[in-house]
Each structure stands twice: as C-alpha cells, then as structure tokens.
Amino acid sequence: MQVKPYLRQFPDNEGYFGKFGGVYLPDDLARECKKIEEAYLKIANSHDFIMKLRDIRKHFQGRPTPVYYAKRLTENVGGARIYLKREDLNHTGAHKLNHCMGEALLASYMGKKKLIAETGAGQHGVALATAAAYFGLECEIHMGEVDIKKEHPNVIRMKMLGANVIPVNKGQKTLKEAVDSAFEAYMGNTEECFYAIGSVVGPHPFPMMVRDFQSVVGFEAKEQFVQMTGILPDNLVACVGGGSNAMGIFSAFIEEPCELYGVEPLGRGTKLGEHAASLKYGVEGILHGFNSMVLLDENNEPAKVHSVASGLDYPSVGPEHAHLHSRGRLRLGGATDDEAIMAFYKLCRFEGIIPALESAHAVAFAMKLAKEKPYESILVNLSGRGDKDIDFIYENYPPEKFAL
Numbered sequence: 001m002q003v004k005p006y007l008r009q010f011p012d013n014e015g016y017f018g019k020f021g022g023v024y025l026p027d028d029l030a031r032e033c034k035k036i037e038e039a040y041l042k043i044a045n046s047h048d049f050i051m052k053l054r055d056i057r058k059h060f061q062g063r064p065t066p067v068y069y070a071k072r073l074t075e076n077v078g079g080a081r082i083y084l085k086r087e088d089l090n091h092t093g094a095h096k097l098n099h100c101m102g103e104a105l106l107a108s109y110m111g112k113k114k115l116i117a118e119t120g121a122g123q124h125g126v127a128l129a130t131a132a133a134y135f136g137l138e139c140e141i142h143m144g145e146v147d148i149k150k151e152h153p154n155v156i157r158m159k160m161l162g163a164n165v166i167p168v169n170k171g172q173k174t175l176k177e178a179v180d181s182a183f184e185a186y187m188g189n190t191e192e193c194f195y196a197i198g199s200v201v202g203p204h205p206f207p208m209m210v211r212d213f214q215s216v217v218g219f220e221a222k223e224q225f226v227q228m229t230g231i232l233p234d235n236l237v238a239c240v241g242g243g244s245n246a247m248g249i250f251s252a253f254i255e256e257p258c259e260l261y262g263v264e265p266l267g268r269g270t271k272l273g274e275h276a277a278s279l280k281y282g283v284e285g286i287l288h289g290f291n292s293m294v295l296l297d298e299n300n301e302p303a304k305v306h307s308v309a310s311g312l313d314y315p316s317v318g319p320e321h322a323h324l325h326s327r328g329r330l331r332l333g334g335a336t337d338d339e340a341i342m343a344f345y346k347l348c349r350f351e352g353i354i355p356a357l358e359s360a361h362a363v364a365f366a367m368k369l370a371k372e373k374p375y376e377s378i379l380v381n382l383s384g385r386g387d388k389d390i391d392f393i394y395e396n397y398p399p400e401k402f403a404l
C-alpha cells in the first residue's frame, strides 16, 4: 500500500487526525460545517485564490517575515544556536492575521457579508477586524464584559477598524460565554455570515483550514533557514495555546528529521487551575465541537485555567497536536509564568525585540533546550510582538527588578 504524504493523509475525510478532531455538533451546525468544508476545498485550491492570497501576504502583510539568528541571546545562554522566525513583524504584530486573511478571502469568495467571531484577549478580534476592513466586510466580535474591561486597547482597535464589539454579560462573562453568543448570532444568519475561528480548534474543517493558512510560516522558514545555513534546523519550538502558530511552523517539518516541541504554559503551579497545559495534564474529551485533550474539573466541566499570557489560557488544544503527541511525533515543552517573564526581558535586552508573552514561553523553553543540546540549532516561532503586554509587565514585573 502506498503511504500518502502527511499533510494529505491528515485529517481524513471526516476531519480526524487519528482519533482526534471530527465534528461533534447538532445537525444544523454540522451541515454548515460541511458547506464550509466543500467551499474551502473547491475555492482555496483554485489558482485564482492562491494567487490572491499570495499577493495579499506580500503587499499587505509584509511577508515573508525574516528568519533571524539571535546571536547575543545564543551567546548569553551558552548552548544551541537559537534562531527566530519573526512573526512579530507580520502586519498587526502576530501570526493570527495569516489565517484571518485566508478565512476572510474565502468568505468573500463565498459571497458572505459579515464575519463573526468571539475573542478572549482581543487578539483574534483585532486580526479579524483588520481582515474585514481590507475586504469591505462587516465584522461582529463577541467579547465577555470582563475581558472588555481587561483588554481595553484591543477593544479600541477593533472599534477603530470598524468592527461591532458585542459585550457578553452571561455567566463568567469571558471567552466561553463569548463563544456561545457568537455561535448563536451566526446560527441566526448562516446565509450572510462566516464564522471565523481563531486557532486550529473547533469542528472540522477549521483545524485543517487554519493549519493550511498558517503553513506559510513553516514553508517560508524552511526555505529561509536552508538558504541561510545550508541545512535544516535540528529543533522547532513554538508556544501552544490553541496551537495555530505551532502547527504553522511544524507543518513544513513533520516529515523532516527535525524534533518538534510544543511549549505549554505551566503558569504558577501543577494544580488544576494554575496552568493551561492541556496535553501534559489533560484527558481525552469533547469541547467546542471537537475531540481532543481537555482539562476537566471534578464535575467534568472545562477547568479554570491560568497563564500570564492570555493567548495561551485555553483548556483544550488543537486535535492535530493531540494526534502528533499521541504518536510520539510531537514532544512537550513547558515554561512557567516566571520563566516566560525572564525570557521576555532577555529578548528585550540582548536582541532589542519586545516579544509577546505567549512567544516568550517558546523562547524560555528554547533557552532550556539549548543547554541540553549544545551542538544543535533551534528555530523558534516568535509568534508576536509584545506591545499589548507592556503595561501589564511594567506594573507587575518592573524592569528595575530584572537586571540581567
């Protein structure tokens, strides 16, 4: 029997990566997912779509983003060579725009008028509002009232970009309720609306679609790294919230002799509620329409999670990560809040780069790995820049306390 290349083999026709993924939704919603899948397969594989997306990436997003050798950081750590894929230089300052532009382009091909999504910290909301403005689509972002207060600058950005921010005041007034509210709004008008998921999570086809749109990061990085050094990187490192920036860079290396490390947020302790390490501590379960590894509390409800990086505090993880990990292809890395803050300051002081706190987790783990593997190379996906985090860090972890 012939073996298909990995990216053609997974997911299968039902959206499964091994036993993970799938569509666990009421029939009416499942039918909408099927329609999106069919449209995606047809439209996104047309030459016209591919060329339009390529043009957008180059002229609007400023791609390709560079691969950069972090010389001073490498010397300070004293181990493996550390390289950074600079997604912080992508327009809007993070990798999220890669899949938002893809999803919005698909929505406009499908004749949709409005993009709907939920947002937690507001990063997905801002990227989607940007894409909506570019394509002249309406944009409706559902956000918990607690998050609206906490993430004020992102709320302002979304409004300036023309999005309609819908406050959600049910339950805990955070991400989970925002998801329910956005789903409800979408179900009320599936003809005109497109639901744009913010990571490689949710029902099929979203984990596949978001991975495919993010794979540009990996394919660029591979070419750039080989061009720079003549060889492949030995190790790939990326932080994992839902898993989109990690899948983006990993996808080009799955069948290469490279180790893949997904870095989970270890927060401030190993007790449930103190971290968001779904692969390390989770159990198999269904949340938000897909089967994966989930952190559950004693009532079998999604557990409370914590990370100093709000983009990483999700109680589940993309099904493809669960699959790759269960097969032994994906290794687990981790970084605590404190390690991430230390890595944040190292990158500031040694490289002149202010990273997002999410990305600082990946850097923190890379620094540990570098010591273990002194003669190897590590390519880190620096998923975003830290502008959004500077007020929080300045207040809680002031620079005076971090003389390096």
Ligand SMILES: *Cc1c(COP(=O)(O)O)cnc(C)c1O
Pocket (backbone or CB within 6 Å): 094, 095, 096, 123, 198, 199, 200, 239, 240, 241, 242, 243, 244, 245, 246, 311, 312, 356, 358, 359, 383, 384, 385
């Ligand atoms: C949202 C976000 C993440 C986490 O999301 P993934 O889907 O796991 O990539 C990581 N880094 C940055 C900068 C983000 O904004």
